[in-house]
Amino acid sequence: QIxxxxxxxxxxxxxxxVKISCKASGYxxxxxxxxxxxxxxxxxxxxxxxINTYTGKPTxxxxxxxxxxxxxxxxxxxxxxxxxxxxxxxxxxxxxxxRMYTTDYSDYFDYWGQGVMVTVSS
Amino acid sequence: DIQMTQSPASLSAxxxxxVSIECLxxxxxxxxxxxxxxxxxxxxxxxIYYASxxxxxxxxxxxxxxxxxxxxxxxNSLQPEDEGDYFCQQSYKFPLTFGSGTKLEIK
Numbered sequence: 409q410i411x412x413x414x415x416x417x418x419x420x421x422x423x424x425x426v427k428i429s430c431k432a433s434g435y436x437x438x439x440x441x442x443x444x445x446x447x448x449x450x451x452x453x454x455x456x457x458x459i460n461t462y463t464g465k466p467t468x469x470x471x472x473x474x475x476x477x478x479x480x481x482x483x484x485x486x487x488x489x490x491x492x493x494x495x496x497x498x499x500x501x502x503x504x505x506x507r508m509y510t511t512d513y514s515d516y517f518d519y520w521g522q523g524v525m526v527t528v529s530s
Numbered sequence: 531d532i533q534m535t536q537s538p539a540s541l542s543a544x545x546x547x548x549v550s551i552e553c554l555x556x557x558x559x560x561x562x563x564x565x566x567x568x569x570x571x572x573x574x575x576x577x578i579y580y581a582s583x584x585x586x587x588x589x590x591x592x593x594x595x596x597x598x599x600x601x602x603x604x605x606n607s608l609q610p611e612d613e614g615d616y617f618c619q620q621s622y623k624f625p626l627t628f629g630s631g632t633k634l635e636i637k
Contacts, residue, residue, distance in 0.1 A: 452628055453628040469626075470625065510579075516619075
């Protein structure tokens with residue numbers, strides 16, 4: 409069955425870095441784009457961007473340019489999110505989400521990781 | 531950016547009732563809209579895409595419709611497991627944007 413399994417919770421100090429992984433199984437990893445979504449505590453969903461799992465090309469939403477990096481370990485069917493110079497406002501749950509197959513490449517998400525809670529606190 | 535104005539922020543309804551949740555897009559998104567359900571501590575689950583297409587495995591009591599830039603999610607015959615948060619998401623243009631969410635409580 410299709411699964412996206414993310415790494416465990418993280419507790420970091422401001423200024424540190426964190427790397428979150430999202431391991432896919434049950435399908436051909438490079439056939440489906442992977443998106444990243446942020447959810448601050450008690451808040452809604454915010455789209456961070458996506459990575460083309462075939463070419464490795466990332467695209468970032470404006471609010472996530474600079475300190476955020478999407479990467480792949482395609483041989484391990486894994487997508488990664490790295491956040492550097494962490495700030496208190498980065499405290500959130502981060503989800504990876506697979507773009508479902510549609511003939512026009514519409515960005516709907518049919519499978520999600522379980523989410524990774526990142527807490528930034530001094 | 532396309533703003534998705536979602537209402538109501540919360541609602542409470544009884545078992546068996548029908549409820550409706552709305553999302554108003556700030557510009558035409560040409561039916562490029564999805565609805566997700568999220569339960570506490572869990573990841574979102576896709577319910578509806580292309581405004582009215584039911585995702586595989588989702589009960590038929592969920593339905594989506596549109597009128598201009600207004601999109602609606604209707605849940606018929608409410609069940610206890612329908613309690614949770616609901617979000618709309620436009621997929622017409624980057625950046626993808628979500629509505630602010632609706633918290634549904636089953637009385």
